[in-house]
Amino acid sequence: MKDMAGPTIYLSDYAPPAYLVDEVHLTFRLAPEATRVLSRVRFRPNPEATDKTFFLHGEQLTLISAAIDGQPVTPEVSDTGLTCAVPDAPFTWEAEVEIAPARNFALEGLYMSNGMYCTQCEAEGFRKITYYPDRPDVMATFTVRIEGEEPVKLSNGNPGASDEGFAEWHDPWPKPAYLFALVAGDLVNHPDRFTTASGKDVELNIWVRPGDESKCAFGMEALKKSMTWDEEVYGREYDLDIFNIVAVDDFNMGAMENKGLNIFNSSCVLASPETSTDGNFERIEAIIAHEYFHNWTGNRITCRDWFQLCLKEGLTVYRDSQFTADMRSAPVKRISDVITLRARQFREDNGPLAHNVRPESFQEINNFYTATVYEKGAEVIGMLKELVGDEAYDKALDLYFTRHDGQACTIEDWLTVFEETTGRDLSQFKRWYSQAGTPRLKVREAWEDGTYTLHFSQMTPPTPGQPEKLPQVLPIAVGLLGPNGDEVQETTLLEMTEAEQSFTFPGLAAKPVPSILRGFSAPVILERETTNAERAFLLAHDTDPFNKWEAGRMLAKDGLIRMITDGAAPDAAYLGALQATLADDSLDPAFRALVLALPSEEDLAQTLFDAGVTPDPEAIHTARERLLEAMAAELEPLLTRLYHDHQVPGAYSPDAGPSAARALANGALALLSRRDGGALAAQQYAGADNMTQQLAALTCLLIAGKGTSEVQAFYDQWQADRLVIDKWFALQIAYAAPAKAAAVTEALTQHPDFTMKNPNRFRATLGALAGNPAGFHANDGAGYRLLADWLIQLDPLNPQTTARMCSAFETWKRYDADRQDLIRAELERIAAQPGLSRDTSEMVGRILAA
Ligand code: 0A1
Ligand code: ZN
DSSP, rough: SSSSOOOEEEGOOOOOOOOEEEEEEEEEEEESSOOOEEEEEEEEEEESSSSOOOEEEOOEEEEEEEEETTTTTOOOOOOSSOOOOOOOOOEEEEEEEEEEEEOOSSOOOOEETTOOOOOOEEEGGGGGGBBBOOTTTTTTTEEEESSSSSSSSEEEEEEEEEEEEEEEEEEEEEEGGGGGOEESSSOOEEEEEEEOTTTOOOEEEEEEEOOOGGGGGEEEEEEEEHHHHHHHHHOOOOOOOOEEEEEEOOOSSSEEEEEEEEEEEEGGGOOOOTTTHHHHHHEEEEEEEEHTTTTBBTBBBBBGGGHHHHHHHHHHHHHHHHHHHSSOOHHHHHHHHHHIIIIIIIIISSSSTTOOOOOOOEEGGGOOOOOOOIIIIIHHHHHHHHHHHHHHHHHHHHHHHHTTTTTTOOOOHHHHHHHHHOOOOTTTTHHHHHSOOOOOOEEEEEEEETTEEEEEEEOOBBBBBOOOOOOEEEEEEEEEEEEOOOOOOOEEEEESSEEEEEEEEEOOOSSSSSEGGGGGOOOOOOOEEEHHHHHHHHHHOOOSSHHHHHHHHHHHHEEEEEHHHOOOOHHHHHHHHHHHHHHHSOOHHHHHHHSSSSHHHHHHHHHHHHHHHHOOOHHHHHHHHHHHHHHHHHHHHHHHHHHHTOOOOOOOOSHHHHHHHHHHHHHHHHHHHHHHHHHHHHHHHOOOHHHHHHHHHHHHHHHOOHHHHHHHHHHHHHTTOOHHHHHHHHHHHHHHOGGGGGHHHHHTTSTOOOTSSSSHHIIIIIHHHHHHHEEEEEEEOHHHHHHHHHHHHHHTTTTHHHHHGGGGTTTTTSOOOOHHHHHHHHHHHHHSSSSOOOHHHHHHHHHHTT
8 A cells, every 4th residue: 555554664674783781770650641751771882783873762752851871962852762872882871751641542551541550562562651772682671660659569570679659670581671561550469379390489469450359269270370381391480589460451452471560451360250251261271371471482582573473472372272282171172273273364364464474574563463473373383393293392492492591582593493403404394484375285085906095285375465385394194094984094194395295005905084184283274075974974983083073064064055055955964963973972072062063154254255156144144044943953852961961060160071061051052042932041041150151041042032131131230340241242242133233233332331442342342243244244334334433433542453453354355346345445434544543554555455
């Protein structure tokens, strides 16, 4: 797009910083409208630098004074920072600036949330706090003094002196500015302690607003489990005397790994049985682990520049998924991860926002905290581990931690430790970081004289800026089943490196049935001509839980696609296979709940588009509804049994076992509600003593077109709990009938509890609309218009959240010409707003350029 966005930054332009920092001293004199920040920074020239310009980032700051080695100076100040003449030797920089946290609605830098001061500095928010080289390759120790009347005043590292009006903190571990944090307010703590493997005693706290104390216990247990797990599995101990977590209501993302002071969106840490679902509990446990694991992968070893974001995020997501697999069910975790990968990352990779796991340019780095960097970044690590094996992975990680501790690193550093410990050449593997798009993997088979052959070919479609693609290294896990269902070839790893490659399996008594890409061993789209009989066979016999599930999913999808495109009737073979799987009580109820869930409308739209069919959101919705009705009719007795067999007696526990039982029972309830008009759901609603049961029942009532009184009762019961009220907003929109979705959303934006200033509430409302595909894409364009109206209103306050939500439009090229015209008009209307943020300009520009 023209010049509406900011300048583009390129990886290839990287240059080392001109000055390095040894120590930073910061003093904060807190006041909502006029906080003073005093900085004293010890700089020294970087011998590695070629450009010697002294430049400090700084935005939206009022400079009060500056001095070098005690002598006042008058720097040249611009919108983005300042320059100043400095000595060609170590020197001390001092500055005083003024900022207004109470007027910071972007939630970046120092801001206020419910009267509490808090910070968010990743990626480039520190420059809104004071003048500083705000780049991750400048690492320094921080000493912080906070002056203010707030009873609790926190920063990174270990506590120093404190008294009523002040508190001091010192962080001995050098860190980039993006890991700086400060919190001050009227907070209460849930305390605990942890002794590390080497005997170090650590104080732990979760800090919350008064009233939320009872929602901290689960998060604290998750933290202690994470600390133990990282010691046992990665040999990594915690390294400070104290670890603080703070819950904040107004937060753009999930949580932030600031050194020793993690800041969490309250929705990602506060939990209680009455207010949180099983899904919330699992997510909270995973996010606490994720942020904690960053202490080593991100903080002790950080990124040289923001292009290397996947170095910390891909690895940390990979680590947190290993943790969840260990704490709960590994197959269920893998299947759930692949469902999200396909829903979010494949969607991104196959649209206008496709980008490399390591991007090579950006205008606003905040737009690159994406499913590709995080989730595909984690898949790349999983593939690497598959290829080198578990032992070599552990050796490489040990070398990574010892060699790079205290450094700001690159993907090259990461791959080198693997090359050195394994002797492998990873130059082709590195394409996973530099080539966007989801590879298509085609398979053909041949059977001759007892030898079975798989012929593979791979192709990655063009993505923006990358018309030509090269073959990737694909680890393909394969097993073979004999005609009676026995495994005749256990899982073996095929390593594909060419565009076309064949693998043979000799000495077989009969033509086998292949189970390809077990465990989803590579993030590709597998294309294979197969039959539904074979899928049903794999669903019944595959020993690999992922492929067993995948077979059921393909069966469901195939039937749905025929219903959508040919008006076919629900597939009896699918219903039979489903019945057999659900009835098999030897299978984990969580697995059966996943088998019971149909592919989403979004997934079907993408599948149709891939097959060259323009998806009709309404037709997709209708077909899916018809299949659900058929499932309910066909399986009613079994569903009734499953529902009753999986009621969990006694006190609520969020553990995997009881959660799995509830998932299956509530999956059954959703279908049974289509038979009994919601009678059983109403009964469950009335008797529910936890949010999982209450919310599941309410959802069923809404789908059954009932629940008006329960919706009101739910609001009355939970009015004072902002996180539950977010659910209340989201639910009504997510399950609104397509034709009414935009109107329901609009009405809810007029509700007194709606506010666009709180990102959770905004997402619960407008995000829920985007998540109801048939409603959002209703052909009158009302959904598009409403979302665009609100994005336009939010952008001046909170560019980050606005920009992220523009991705609701990223799939626009899939749809028919009328819908494309409607969406283009809305995107152009957003783009034409005077003063549009750099964040939103970049997103809209990239989407429109499709
Ligand atoms: N590093 C955090 C995610 C995060 C990124 C940006 C933020 O503000 C713009 C906030 C959090 C994580 O991976 O958890
Ligand atoms: Zn992270």
